[in-house]
């Protein structure tokens with residue numbers, strides 16, 4: 001996935017395209033550039049294999065006809081199968097340029113390399129993809145802009161959507177490249193800006209820059225993280241270990257369980273929880289991993305919310321707070337809900353995940369890390385960063401590790417959106433370093449290497 005790349009809705013993409021026209025770059029120019037980009041990548045990936053171009057009735061099909069012409073001119077073995085016929089504009093002109101035969105999808109024999117140019121951002125309703133599926137079954141598939149059959153904004157498959165090996169996004173990434181079910185249908189995502197200027201408040205995550213501590217720093221100035229433990233000691237220990245490896249200067253763990261994951265982590269008795277929450281030296285307080293939901297947990301949450309400390313709320317804590325109490329806070333707050341916790345706190349709703357996460361950040365005044373295969377980070381100003389972490393993270397306790405990293409980065413940076421992005425990047429990188437079949441305990445030890453890569 002291209003790092004730090006803008007992400008647009010279909011409507012925002014169309015507006016950017018219209019703005020090009022105002023600068024004298026007409027749709028035919030953009031389609032020409034798109035066709036060149038598709039032909040370039042197709043030639044590279046096909047590597048001499050016979051190519052079948054699937055062309056649809058809209059501009060996605062126009063890109064496909066344009067690429068077919070360029071590939072044939074370059075000596076490639078190209079056939080075209082079409083669904084509908086472009087009727088007007090740049091797409092019709094590209095169609096007219098293709099002098100070779102065009103068969104229906106049903107009549108086309110399969111070929112080992114398919115360029116999928118059936119539908120892009122204009123996909124509006126479910127499509128019967130049976131004939132396309134037959135042609136794609138054993139082929140390497142390069143999708144133009146989006147795998148056909150995807151809702152560009154929601155990332156939902158509309159009927160029989162295509163599953164691509166490589167998707168070449170044109171102009172900008174769309175929400176479907178990073179969010180929802182569609183993200184896993186895109187395969188490897190490439191982006192060609194085709195000369196369109198785009199700006200967006202939503203971007204893909206990029207490697208952060210993390211500097212070593214300045215020479216004058218000491219353990220307290222580096223950031224004191226306090227982790228409040230509860231019913232399940234292991235969760236708080238995972239979080240504390242991650243906070244220590246995540247660059248905090250000092251980590252305190254207040255819990256019933258005297259065991260700490262590292263000797264460097266200071267244990268405090270649970271009856272000192274209230275003193276810990278009141279400790280003004282604390283740079284970031286983490287509450288929630290393994291907390292439980294009993295009266296003591298509720299009281300600790302209420303005290304944490306009422307404090308002026310920078311706060312990270314995870315797990316059980318998210319079930320013990322209200323949006324109103326969050327909105328009343330003046331200090332930085334970061335929430336780290338998974339999908340179920342998010343729905344319970346903010347409501348399920350039909351809107352796309354990115355829009356729901358932005359609304360949650362606005363309503364709560366907090367930075368929200370809405371976790372999952374498409375992790376959406378939003379701040380109350382509407383800035384959004386999206387990450388697609390490795391699926392091996394889908395195992396118990398990895399969220400506790402993330403919460404500890406968030407607390408560490410908040411303690412160090414004092415900037416909640418930056419802290420959230422740094423933590424999510426370090427978490428996914430540590431997962432990549434830990435590799436297949438990782439368990440949550442493996443992650444903290446890989447965080448120093450991930451930080452070392454952030455110079």
Ligand SMILES: NC(=O)C1=CN([C@@H]2O[C@H](COP(=O)(O)OP(=O)(O)OC[C@H]3O[C@@H](n4cnc5c(N)ncnc54)[C@H](OP(=O)(O)O)[C@@H]3O)[C@@H](O)[C@H]2O)[C@@H](O)CC1
Nearest residue numbers: 017030031057058059060119120121122124125126127145
């Ligand atoms: N962004 C940019 O700057 C640039 C964008 N470019 C390219 O344009 C693409 C967007 O093009 P687009 O808007 O023409 O839409 P597209 O995806 O081709 O499909 C629309 C057609 O499909 C039809 N249709 C829809 N659903 C259907 C169904 N279920 N079953 C059957 N038909 C269905 C629909 O029919 P209608 O709904 O109107 O009846 C209409 O005819 C974009 O993804 C990129 O590749 C580049 O050329 C250059 C720069």
Ligand SMILES: Nc1ncnc2c1ncn2[C@@H]1O[C@H](COP(=O)(O)OP(=O)(O)O)[C@@H](O)[C@H]1O
Nearest residue numbers: 338371372373390391393394396397398399400
């Ligand atoms: N399929 C997946 N692909 C990528 N990341 C995932 C997937 N499932 C879960 N994750 C990540 O794993 C972590 C799980 O967090 P959470 O559900 O709170 O687990 P726990 O409470 O057991 O620690 C989150 O960072 C989440 O984004």
Ligand SMILES: [K+]
Nearest residue numbers: 116119144146
């Ligand atoms: K397509």
